[in-house]
Amino acid sequence: xxxxxxxxxxxxxxxxxxxxxxxxxxxxxxxxxxxxxxxxxxxxxxxxxxxxxxxxxxxxxxxxxxxxxxxxxxxxxxxxxxxxxxxxxxxxxxxxxxxxxxxxxxxxxxxxxxxxxxxxxxxxxxxxxxxxxxxxxxxxxxxxxxxxxxxxxxxxxxxxxxxxxxxxxxxxxxxxxxx
Amino acid sequence: xxxxxxxxxxxxxxxxxxxxxxxxxxxxxxxxxxxxxxxxxxxxxxxxxxxxxxxxxxxxxxxxxxxxxxxxxxxxxxxxxxxxxxxxxxxxxxxxxxxxxxxxxxxxxxxxxxxxxxxxxxxxxxxxxxxxxxxxxxxxxxxxxxxxxxxxxxxxxxxxxxxxxxxxxxxxxxxxxxxxxxxxxxxxxxxxxxxxxxxxxxxxxxxxxxxxxxxxxxxxxxxxxxxxxxxxxxxxxxxxxxxxxxxxxxxxxxxxxxxxxxxxxxxxxxxxxxxxxxxxxxxxxxxxxxxxxxxxxxxxxxxxxxxxxxxxxxxxxxxxxxxxxxxxxxxxxxxxxxxxxxxxxxxxxxxxxxxxxxxxxxxxxxxxxxxxxxxxxxxxxxxxxxxxxxxxxxxxxxxxxxxxxxxxxxxxxxxxxxxxxxxxxxxxxxxxxxxxxxxxxxxxxxxxxxxxx
Numbered sequence: 001x002x003x004x005x006x007x008x009x010x011x012x013x014x015x016x017x018x019x020x021x022x023x024x025x026x027x028x029x030x031x032x033x034x035x036x037x038x039x040x041x042x043x044x045x046x047x048x049x050x051x052x053x054x055x056x057x058x059x060x061x062x063x064x065x066x067x068x069x070x071x072x073x074x075x076x077x078x079x080x081x082x083x084x085x086x087x088x089x090x091x092x093x094x095x096x097x098x099x100x101x102x103x104x105x106x107x108x109x110x111x112x113x114x115x116x117x118x119x120x121x122x123x124x125x126x127x128x129x130x131x132x133x134x135x136x137x138x139x140x141x142x143x144x145x146x147x148x149x150x151x152x153x154x155x156x157x158x159x160x161x162x163x164x165x166x167x168x169x170x171x172x173x174x175x176x177x178x179x
Numbered sequence: 180x181x182x183x184x185x186x187x188x189x190x191x192x193x194x195x196x197x198x199x200x201x202x203x204x205x206x207x208x209x210x211x212x213x214x215x216x217x218x219x220x221x222x223x224x225x226x227x228x229x230x231x232x233x234x235x236x237x238x239x240x241x242x243x244x245x246x247x248x249x250x251x252x253x254x255x256x257x258x259x260x261x262x263x264x265x266x267x268x269x270x271x272x273x274x275x276x277x278x279x280x281x282x283x284x285x286x287x288x289x290x291x292x293x294x295x296x297x298x299x300x301x302x303x304x305x306x307x308x309x310x311x312x313x314x315x316x317x318x319x320x321x322x323x324x325x326x327x328x329x330x331x332x333x334x335x336x337x338x339x340x341x342x343x344x345x346x347x348x349x350x351x352x353x354x355x356x357x358x359x360x361x362x363x364x365x366x367x368x369x370x371x372x373x374x375x376x377x378x379x380x381x382x383x384x385x386x387x388x389x390x391x392x393x394x395x396x397x398x399x400x401x402x403x404x405x406x407x408x409x410x411x412x413x414x415x416x417x418x419x420x421x422x423x424x425x426x427x428x429x430x431x432x433x434x435x436x437x438x439x440x441x442x443x444x445x446x447x448x449x450x451x452x453x454x455x456x457x458x459x460x461x462x463x464x465x466x467x468x469x470x471x472x473x474x475x476x477x478x479x480x481x482x483x484x485x486x487x488x489x490x491x492x493x494x495x496x497x498x499x500x501x502x503x504x505x506x507x508x509x510x511x512x513x514x515x516x517x518x519x520x521x522x523x524x525x526x527x528x529x530x531x532x533x534x535x536x537x538x539x540x541x542x543x544x545x546x547x548x549x550x551x552x553x554x555x556x557x558x559x560x561x562x563x564x565x566x567x568x569x570x571x572x573x574x575x576x577x578x579x580x581x582x583x584x585x586x587x588x589x590x591x592x593x594x595x596x597x598x599x600x601x602x603x604x605x606x607x608x609x610x611x612x613x614x615x616x617x618x619x620x621x622x623x624x625x626x627x628x629x630x631x632x
Contacts, residue, residue, distance in 0.1 A: 055198065082199035084262075086286045094205045139182065139208030150207060152290035 002070035002179070003031035004132065007061050009100065010041040010052075012077040016103050016124060020075065023125040023162065028132060029176060030070055041078070051081040054091045054100060062098035070179070071135045073128060074100030089127055089151070092134030099131035105154060123157050133168070136175050141168050180304050182208035186228060187296075189213045190220040190246065191235040191262065196285075200233060203292070217241035217249070224253050231299055236263045236270050236282075244274050251278055256306065258299045262287075316374065324361055326509045327502040331494040335362065338491050343369035348441075350426075350486050351464040353493030355613055356543030359464035360424060362491055366462055367420040375419035378412045382433075383425035383616045390433060392449050394440075401450025411448065413440060416459040426486060427467030427478065428620065434479045441485050461486065496538040496545060503533050506542065510549045511561070521558045528563040536568055539592065540612050544568075547612070590625040593618070602629045 004024055006017055017034055025032040044056040061074040080088050080102045090101025106123040108116045126147055133148050141148035146165035151157045164172060187209050189200045197213040204211040212227075214220035216238055223229070232250055236243035247259050261282035263271040271282035280299050283292060325336055342349055343366045351359040360379060367377040385393055392402075396411030412421060423429075429437065440446045445456050463486045472478035496503070507525060515522045525533070529552075538544055548566055556565035583591070593611065600606045608618045621627075 055195075081286075082203075083193070083195040084199045084285060084287050085203075085292075086288050088289065091202065092206070094202065134206055140206055150293060152288075152293055 001031060002068055003033050004028060005033050005035035005066060005069045005072045007035040007072055007074045008037040009057055009061060009074045009076040010038070010078055012075050012103065016077065017075060019121040019124045020073075020128040024073070024128055024132060027129050027164075028071075028136070028172075033066075035066065035069075035072070038074070041076070046081065049081055051079045051087065052076070054080040054082055054088055058091055058093070058098050058100045061100060062093075065097060069097070071132060072098045073132055073135075074098065075128070076100060076102040077104055078102060079104045089157070090131045092131045094134050094139070095137035096135055099135040101127040101131045106157070111154070119158065122162065123154065126157055126160065126162050129162060133164070133172065136172055138164075138168050138171060138175075141165055143167075180300060183210060185230050185300060185303075186210045186212075187231045187233065188220065188223060188229040189233045190215075190217070190238070190243075191233075192216060192238045193235070196235070196262070203289075204296075207296075217246040220246060221249055221253075224250060224257075229257060230303055231258045231260065231296065233260045233262055233283075236261050236267050236274065244270060244277065247274055247277055247279060256303075258303060260295060260299065313374070325358070325365055326506050327499060328505055329494075329499040329501050331499045332502060335491060335493060338489075339365050339369065342366060342489050342491075344371060346370075346460055348461045348486055348488040349463075350488075350490045351462065351493060352490060353464075353466060354495045354541055355466050356541035357493040357495060358542050359466075359493060360422065362493060363420070363422040363462040363464060367422075367460075370420070370460070372419050372460060376416060377420040377422060378416040379422040379424060380412050381424045381614065383428035383620070384614050385616075387430045387433060390429065391436065394437075395446055395448055396451075397449035398451040401448070405450070408448070413446060413457050413459065414448075414455060417457045418459075420460045420462055423461065423463040423486075425465060425467075425617065426463040427465040427469055427472060428617070431477075431479070434482050438479060438482045438485060441482075496541040500534055503545070504530060506545060507533060507549055510546055511553070514550055514553050518553060520553060522553060522556075522561065523559040524561070526560050526562045529561050529566055532563050532566055543612050589621070590627070593621055593625065594627050597622075597627065597629070 006021060006024070008017060021032045021034070038057075038061055041052060041057060043060070044052045046053060057076065057080070058074060062072050065072055080090065080100075082088050082091070087105065089105060090099065092099035103120075103124055104110065106127060107120055108114060129147050130151075138148050140150040143149060143165040144159065145161045146168055147160055147162055148164060148168045149156070149160040151160060163169075187204050189197050189204075189211065190213070191197050191200075192215055194215075197215070201211050201213050212223060214223055217240055220232070220234070224232075234243045234246055238246075243261055247261070250257050250259055255278075258280045259274075259278070261271050261274045261279045262285060263282055264285050268284070274282060280302065281295055283295060325332065325339070327333070339362060349363075349366055351362045353359050363379070364377060367373060380393060382390060392409075392411070394411050394413055396409050396414055397405050399405060399408045441461065444458060445454050447454060469478050469483055469487070473480045473483045507530070511522050511524065533545070533548075540547070548568060549561075551567065552561045552565040556562065593607075596610050597607050600610065604615055604618060608615045611618065
């Protein structure tokens, strides 16, 4: 039975994974398993930028996929980057096996604000569904409420919803059916 | 614009940059490809169509600036965005001078990139919309409405072509209904001012005060009833053309005001204290003898010379009767389309009847006769009986009438039309196809009166 693997990368807490797993299962209608932790992520660290190279992490996470993995979603809690960008929330292989996102910039504390656990959990779910959406072949959507709406700031994440718009949902259902 | 319709090419010698940007744009749904150097980029630009090129300024071999120059040669419409490090902002400025849409410094803020690409696409969309609209305008312009094969009309077309692209003031002379406004439109549509408005004003149709406010506009409260400020036609014609129809009908005061505007290209709105500058080309038209009017002092000589820089004389339809078959078929086809009726042509007798008639109302009359015939006739042919001419004499004028001057003939004709319509001015003006003011002027000029009164 194919399922979606949530792969913790680095020291990401169990609460983060617990917040994400039910939403992923409900959205993609697949079982969710917590995969083995990639404990040592030092190889992806860039000392000059004090950030972690997202592509390197993702490639490592999907290097030896479990045989029943429909998709692999890496969950990190460090600041991610791509060489050309100042930062990224996450990355996905469009229509591919893997995706990854980080909780790091989704926390209120990152912006000097007091913690907001409810908002944080909602952001985690949105980012998890968004990156997995890419792995299922969906591209960014112009509907401001759709979870596939591109978000470059955390405010954009808050603004959009957790659900797919009608068009994206239809596309996703087709992809899920054709699997 | 659908993201799939937009092609983005990323040119950078660093694999990680190409890879990052590629997956970033793929997630947005764009068609994306990458090139590691200028040579590969140029190859891809030749083989496929790209809308936006993101290019690194520093590359081994040909650098970004040089590559951009080549890209602009391939297609000036390709939008180029320069990727640069802080150290090379000076070069980025050079790239902007060379036509880059914008530049972005490494490392890129994802939000900044999103905005930049969105703006670039918006510009692309506006550009293609603008080009499509211009094409559409050009299509409309090329729809040639001046129909005729006689030497007289060919000369007119030649003159229009000659004068259109200059900014010269043109005067169109000809009888009523010969198509003076059509000539003015043709000049405007073939001039460099064609993307700006052509504003027409029928000088004969307004009493003096009203004409003044129509031309110059007015400020709020300039006169009773001026509840709002309003732009005048001279202001509306900015960068375009203003067409003064029946210029011979304006009053001496108006002639003076107009002369000043033509000379200065500046004026005040009624009740306004701000001088307004405007750039327009003047085309005027009249069927009156301005030379005589200038001699008698009814028309300012200086204004006459100002307006009469280049004159186009439009022949009356009776002077180009050979064009009647061509014109009538053209009009038939035109109205068949708008009326969705299937007409093929005219019977020989109908054509003979039209050729015999002297057409005092010129092409306008011909148009009305054909339009009316198409309502009453049975498709596919228009027969002699379907044609009815509004003026009394359908045949060529009798010899004794033919010896009359045009002025006397006009006087007799107007008197006759007025009598047959019980001096109903509106209906007579309709039949004569002139406006009421012109009819009143002619009644005054010829001293016509209702004999039954």
